[in-house]
Amino acid sequence: MLGSISGVIKTLPAMLPLLPYFRLTMQQFAQRFSNPFLKKAFPLLEYSIPFAPFIMHLAKHAYGFNRDIAWPVGGSLPFARSIEKRYKELGGEVNYRQKVEKILVEKNKAVGIRLSDGSEHRADFVISDADGRKTIMQMLEGKYVDERIRAICAEPPDETNWAVHVFLGVNRDLSNEPSALVMLLDRPVIIAGHENRSLEMQIYGFDKSMAPEGKGVIKVELISTYSYWKKLYSDRTLYDREKQKVAEIVIGILDNYFPGIKNQVEVIDVPTLLTWERYMGGTHGFANMPSKKSNIIASLLGRGQERNLPGLSNFYFVGAWATSTGALFSNAHSGKKVIKAICSVDGKKFLEEA
Numbered sequence: 001m002l003g004s005i006s007g008v009i010k011t012l013p014a015m016l017p018l019l020p021y022f023r024l025t026m027q028q029f030a031q032r033f034s035n036p037f038l039k040k041a042f043p044l045l046e047y048s049i050p051f052a053p054f055i056m057h058l059a060k061h062a063y064g065f066n067r068d069i070a071w072p073v074g075g076s077l078p079f080a081r082s083i084e085k086r087y088k089e090l091g092g093e094v095n096y097r098q099k100v101e102k103i104l105v106e107k108n109k110a111v112g113i114r115l116s117d118g119s120e121h122r123a124d125f126v127i128s129d130a131d132g133r134k135t136i137m138q139m140l141e142g143k144y145v146d147e148r149i150r151a152i153c154a155e156p157p158d159e160t161n162w163a164v165h166v167f168l169g170v171n172r173d174l175s176n177e178p179s180a181l182v183m184l185l186d187r188p189v190i191i192a193g194h195e196n197r198s199l200e201m202q203i204y205g206f207d208k209s210m211a212p213e214g215k216g217v218i219k220v221e222l223i224s225t226y227s228y229w230k231k232l233y234s235d236r237t238l239y240d241r242e243k244q245k246v247a248e249i250v251i252g253i254l255d256n257y258f259p260g261i262k263n264q265v266e267v268i269d270v271p272t273l274l275t276w277e278r279y280m281g282g283t284h285g286f287a288n289m290p291s292k293k294s295n296i297i298a299s300l301l302g303r304g305q306e307r308n309l310p311g312l313s314n315f316y317f318v319g320a321w322a323t324s325t326g327a328l329f330s331n332a333h334s335g336k337k338v339i340k341a342i343c344s345v346d347g348k349k350f351l352e353e354a
């Protein structure tokens with residue numbers, strides 16, 4: 001995220017030679033290999049998406065090389081806790097397990113929230129990190145929309161996506177295994193209604209805090225659709241049975257690569273898009289983004305964000321709805337931008353480091 005025209009101008013000389021790679025996909029680049037295995041395997045290196053832009057692959061290596069991206073030891077919980085710690089040190093207060101149902105509005109000004117337990121909490125500003133569709137259409141009862149906002153609130157298409165994760169806790173030392181693996185299958189296997197020719201997985205043996213000594217965690221990611229799981233969810237027995245079946249198929253395949261792992265599985269956890277929807281409040285799982293085409297130029301310039309709503313003051317969006325991106329750094333940065341904007345409204349100086 002370059003953020004401004006001057007930022008773009010400064011970075012342009014370094015960006016220009018990279019432009020041809022923006023259009024190139026992983027699949028297209030792989031055609032340059034003469035080795036048949038590389039030709040087949042390389043397109044799957046970015047989330048098993050052959051049409052993923054090759055620049056994404058280059059960028060990740062560059063970020064890694066410069067130590068700009070890394071794995072947070074312990075995974076997402078300690079990562080979130082470190083943010084909570086800093087927030088509390090700065091005087092912030094966090095309340096968990098409190099669902100916001102309504103945003104309170106007086107004279108077209110957001111003045112607080114109502115929780116699902118009925119309690120109301122007044123505030124000078126309301127900032128939503130929740131799903132935009134639900135914030136706009138339910139929490140604000142669709143009162144602050146124009147034609148454009150209505151269009152971006154449209155239900156996302158029912159496309160195939162990363163829909164199911166199979167987490168396995170195994171009584172097996174995985175510390176010498178690679179951190180990620182794409183397993184090419186000898187023959188296609190149908191899992192959750194989708195034909196798989198390979199399996200994408202993460203093996204967390206590199207992080208000792210993920211499992212007790214001598215044990216390990218594997219996550220296998222599978223493609224499916226929201227509607228497939230939504231239909232099953234109407235009958236919890238069928239839904240649970242399908243999750244069990246998915247895990248069994250996956251364990252069976254893994255046993256070919258990790259002989260004996262079938263009998264070493266101690267914990268199985270299978271979240272689906274429905275689990276995400278239930279826990280995180282998104283639409284169709286983690287689809288928290290507006291239904292609009294991404295505009296790379298606008299986002300490079302730090303523009304095109306869905307931060308406000310027409311006719312409503314003292315209200316801001318942050319996170320995936322505001323940025324239309326699925327990356328932590330840009331979503332965290334959107335929060336900083338909003339606080340800066342509020343400081344400016346309040347006539348306060350925004351301090352980069354308190």
Ligand SMILES: Cc1cc2nc3c(=O)[nH]c(=O)nc-3n(C[C@H](O)[C@H](O)[C@H](O)COP(=O)(O)OP(=O)(O)OC[C@H]3O[C@@H](n4cnc5c(N)ncnc54)[C@H](O)[C@@H]3O)c2cc1C
Binds near residue numbers: 100279280286320328
């Ligand atoms: C499987 C997976 C792997 C990913 N891996 C990476 C990665 O390696 N690197 C990376 O940069 N990004 C990754 N991402 C993307 C990243 O997780 C998201 O971009 C980021 O979490 C979005 O942040 P957010 O704050 O906008 O939304 P969220 O993280 O979804 O947070 C929204 C919060 O709002 C809460 N909420 C929603 N509705 C309500 C309500 N009504 N009342 C109260 N609270 C509510 C939710 O409970 C949640 O805590 C990954 C995403 C997924 C799904």
